Amino acid sequence: MIENIDAARLQMAFTLIFHIVFACIGMVMPFFMVVSHYKWLKTREQVYLTLTKSWQKGVAIFFVTGAVSGTALSFELGLLWPEFMKHAGPIIGMPFSLEGAAFFVEAVALGFYLYGWNKLPEKFHWFTGVIIGISGVMSGILVVAANGWMNAPSGFDYINGEFLNVDPVQAMLNPAWFTQALHMTLAAFTATGFAVAGIHAYQVYRKRKIELHTKAFKIAITFGAIAAILQPISGDLSAKDIAKRQPVKLAAMEAHYDTEKGAPLFIGGIVNNETKEVKYKIEFPGMLSFLAFSDFDAEVKGLNDFPEDEQPNVPMVHYAFQTMVGIGTLLLAVGVLYFISLKRKRWLSNNKFWLLFVLMAPLGFIALEAGWIVTEVGRQPWIIHKIMRTKDAVTPMPGIVFSFYTYIAVYTVLSIAVTWLMLRQIKVLNQSNI
């Protein structure tokens, strides 16, 4: 039997992994939609109208799936972690209440957009689409700010187990909010850009509606590629921030056991947490010190200097981190290739070019999920860094494992259903006249 705490963590992880995909697509796709819509208004080429309408159905389906799974999450925070919410709820309430407001604006704007065709003035109608996108991104940033507080708790004094002198504004603007929000927003654009581009690339690869799908591909990949190219800057800011605030997380990301000056950066490798060794790795001397502290000789604290019971699951965090960085680098390279292809038009008639982007389609989301594993598993055993342990926050109700199985069943069916619906959309799109 799975322990209650493990079941609760698995359920939370599972619902978050699910929600993030839908939330990101619901947040980024409106931008693709309004670009295509803009081009329709500008050029009056029918193909852009068809594309806009087909993307808007995608936006509607993903928005709703994201919204209902988000509603579930807002309850799950309390259902699974009542002790956490009892104390943290009031402190991090501000980003959540603003997020509620942003989400509301988004829902209202979506109502206008979806039902406003031929009814609202054209430019206003288009603008409601822009509002969907902006409020979606705002929502994302605010929720990430709340998560940032768990990594960098601030805005209160913790005295004798009590949270006193609460300042909700300072809690929202905690030291981690900016780096995390920037990293996540870029990640959302990268992941969704490459995923949507990949789907349309596949249609071109199979020689279906080449004009339409090429146009769709270009819009999506432009967002994805630019975000992928900017991401390393944000990653660097995040790494320096974590080195300062959560050195144990950084050490786990790098599977760095011994404290040393001029610490090397490991790439790859198999972690053995018993013997505290990493085998078969590639080392870059001094690089970790440089990346974390901008100094090749700086001292980086190793895991051995932290108490056992304050360390996360090292192999999991390390592998997840490697996956994220590896994919991020690959997507950056492919993003650059896309911009080169703008100068070398003949690439577009080469099927291998399209196949490359088809293969990239799922990678952005894999990297994004891996990144969240780094953040969340890397914070363990704390639910609030250095303040409250996850095991002290869990619900007293036994048998969470059954709730976990129920969620798995429902969400699996939902994922299959949404995928199947999207395939039907694409099929109908390919049968249309334009």
Add this chain to the structure above:
Amino acid sequence: MLYVVLFFLIFSLYLYVVLGGADYGAGIVELFSSEENQKITKKTVYRVMGPVWEANHIWIIILIVILWIAFPVYYNIMVVHLHIPITIVLLGVTLRGVAFVFRHYDAVIDNTQKLYDSMFKISSLITPIFLGIVFGGLISGKIHITEDISTLSFYEAFILPWFNTFSIMVGLFFAALCAFLSSVLLIGESKEGKKNIYVRKAAIATIVVFVIGLITFSYGYLSGIVFVKDFLKSPYAMICVAVSALLLLPLWKKITQGDIIWSRFFAGLQVFLILLAALVSHFPDVIITQEGSISLVENIAPESVINVLGISLIIGGTVILPGLFHLLKSFKMIKILEQNNNPLI
């Protein structure tokens, strides 16, 4: 600022009950309709709810966020002891939301529509029942509050608080109320010649609400439910209920006259009075446990939190409410001009 927060709490609760309630009710009305009427209802529901249903359901998020920020103790008791019915509500909300969207946005119309339809209808009935059960659970007086919850059996701590006759009756009452609201709403939205379907439904729903209400109260009174006894003793609550019952007369008059706006207004007012009666009879002790009542206003978050929340709510309210109002208004006006225009084709 506490009063601002309380205002928004009750405001969003009321709007969720009315708007979300009418939304759930639409599924219930569809469930209890003949096959031919189901098709008509499905189309009407889509026309009416389509642009606004997402907004309808955000009220519960606002509600829950206000609860956890400003009233953490209240929220804590709810999520610990009523874990199971809340989880069922969540699954219901999820399945219902996706079924609603799937059945209108699926690019291909075929037999899977039947699956979406039954998913939508069944979850439309189950979700409000369990929402009512959650509310019933909070006032049923069956929750045990102890320092150490492990001294209670699983049944005492996590099942009994909601799985009792009174809570279940409240659940059924709420579902009936949803059906009532929705029928009144749909009367105004249906095309000529189809109105009678919903007039009939509204009449049936009114009777069901009345009968279930009566049984709930008689049962509560006879088995000594504290909430019911206090309710009957409170003059304000009784006045609210009496006025709400009397409003049935003008409501029916307006319905038969075909006055859409006033009939909706009266139905909304009735529900408001019922809600007010439930709140006023025990306010501010909104949780009743075996050990006594727990006050909402005495167990609040620190003042700084309440202040910031109040300001956020005022700002949020001034941004969102006009937009929402405009959304409701513009589609209402447009709808009269272009009845059958499906925007997605």
